Amino acid sequence: MSIAGSPHPWRWPRTLGARLFLILLAGLILAHALSFSALFLERYMATRNVMLNTLESDVATSIAILDRLPANERANWLDRLDRGTYRFELGNGLPGVPDMSKRGAEIAAKIEAAGGQRFPIHVESIPGDAMRLQAHLTLSDGAPLTIDVRPAAMPLADWLPYVLVAQLLLLVLCTWFAVRQAIRPLVDLAHAADTLDPNKKAPRLSESGPSEVAYAATAFNAMRDRIAHYLEERVQILAAISHDLQTPITRMKLRAEVGEDSAEKDKLIQDLTEIERLVHEGVAYARSAHGDAEKSSRIDITSFMESLVYDYQDTGKAVTIEGKILAPVDTRPHALRRIFTNLIDNALKFGGSAEVYLESDKNGQATVKIMDRGPGIPEDHLEAVLQPFFRLEQSRNRGTGGTGLGLAIAHQLALAIGASLQLRNRAGGGLSAEVTIR
Structure with missing residues (x-):
């Protein structure tokens, strides 16, 4: 799935687990965001109503106090009446405009209601300063009074972001666990089938x-x-x-x-x-x-191969052996003997002689190579010759082409005992059949 013309087209992840994870996580995050937004909106509306009602009563009380004070004492009370979001100033204040936002109109209505009929109040918006309002009125003695209002956003607790991050991490963890529980049986089934x-x-x-x-x-x-x-x-x-x-x-x-x-x-x-x-x-x-x-048994692969090679030499066949494998291996001896018999017979048939080479690595993995100097096998047929009844010699003469089952039997037996058979063409001509025993 991609968006045409987009420089970075969106593509679904290839795994089912990743897709389910994204779908569930996106759904949970969206539901959580909607719930949080609804709660935040409800709290905001309740807090706003409380603040507006408190503003009306506080402003009415403050105007009454300043009106009764002597003119020379009013300046001393300004700091005491400061509420952070609004403060009183003696004088005409700044010039403003009557246009204001919906929220400013609500605040202006509460301030005008606080002044009542005795102190008519005119509220204006200060240009260039968003949400700043000034309310102008005249006290009983004719002195001008200005209420400078600077509404603030609803305060949030310092710990709220940490809670949101913790909730998000919990959602990710729960989604991952749910997807893992749902996908694990499918993965096990796929592995068992494979x-x-x-x-x-x-x-x-x-x-x-x-x-x-x-x-x-x-x-x-x-x-x-x-x-x-x-x-x-x-x-x-x-x-x-x-x-x-x-x-x-x-x-x-x-x-x-x-x-x-x-x-x-x-x-x-x-x-x-x-x-x-x-x-x-x-x-x-x-x-x-x-x-x-046939049951597996622990054998000395070097002695096993030497015995097999000596049997061929006793019948006059040109079979030689080199190398050693020191560590014993667990395998099925009769099946292993059939594998190497087929491979040596194949080398003698097409190459006239067979070279057996033994080697092992530091991980204990033993490899036996059966090599000849025959015509080899075309590279595109190295896998096909391991299939039953496949013959490079396509004539009806089985004396030259064989039955097409020798390598197939060796390959199947190697798989049955947990080994592997791989064919490679040798440099200078000939074929190398490598049996790796794990």
């Missing part, structure tokens, strides 16, 4: 509080349970399909193997083997996305 992972045993959203909040939290927890149930059903269905396919695939392979040797027989056996591998990896991916019941 970090939703049915595979992890995260605490359920609190179902306490106002009925609307409790209902939303209950609905969210129920949705989370349904998602977890659907994921579990998916794994069970894929496992059942895999199990049911094993028998006919095995039977077809046996029948093909007992047939006469031919090029068609070899192709058929190769296709059946690819189907079997695809089924196994599809189930493995589903289980990696859903997680499993």
